[in-house]
Amino acid sequence: MKNIVIVLFLILFVSCEYLQVQSKKEASKTLIASVGDANLYKEDLQNILPDNFSKQDSTVLIKSYINTWAKEQLLLQKAEENVTEVNSNEIDDLVKKYRQSLYINGYKEKLIKQQLDTVIKRIDVIRYYKQNKENFKLNEELFKIKFVHFGKDFLDVKETIERFKSDKEEDLEALENQTINFKDYVLRNSTWITHNDLIQKIPPFRRESKEKLLKISKYIQKEDRFGVYLVAVNEVLLRNDVAPLSYIEDNIKQIILHKRKLELIRDIEKTLINDAIKNNNFKEY
DSSP states (O other), X not given: OHHHHHHHHXXXXXXXXXXXXXXHHHHHSOEEEEETTEEEEGGGGTTTSOTTOOHHHHHHHHHHHHHHHXXXXXXHHHHHHHOOHHHHHHHHHHHHHHHHHHHHHHHHHHHHHHHOOOOOOHHHXXXXXXXXXGGOBOSSOEEEEEEEEEOTTOSOHHHHHHHHHOOOHHHHHHHHHTGXXXXXXXXXXXXXXXXXHHHHHSGGGGGSOXXXXXXXXXXXXXXXXXXEEEEEEEEEEOTXXXXXXXXXHHHHHHHHHHHHHHHHHHHHHHHHHHHHHHTTOSOOO
């Protein structure tokens, strides 16, 4: 009995000491705002101020933070006053489920990071594309173009136009050698672009109807206050055409990676169940 009394005394003594230390810590802080029993201290604001902020900007930011904190505390206190026992139980249940979800998802992500094969070979991409072509219909038109854009003070206009119109490799190489003089260009790029991308690159096309641009043209010349544009529309794909592999390759890689992730999660869950049954940690009655 004497030993029990001593233990209880020690527990009480340690608890009091802890509370005194906590009280001293709170007292040493600089109080800058309070709402009911909730306190906001100067030390709480240390991480919200960027290093390069002026004193005036810092004052505005701190004032805004204090007001936001006060509104949240007031709303929280009002909410707590008006929560019924039923609502409180529902909230506790939601918090419990959310906490469990965070633990489970965190554990799954850790296992996925350790075990997921993220290397996607091109042959896998091609195979998936061929097997699922019907799922890759275009919902907008695509263009493949060649173009150069130079300023109005550009000197070699006539020669550049002749080389641009030519299909000879040496003329294309000659254009590539003078790209330093161009404002923008696409010469060998096989990238498909949308209509919006096209008119962003070549602003004068904004005045052209989409139907007109959808026609393959070996040579188009346009001008605006920014200079001269030489354009060749080499290929066009219409809505509901199958998207080219080069245009959706990154999307397919993400799809494959997501499928692997789902399969890995199923394998992990299956292994957990089987191991639990084997170790008598999971029983059905």
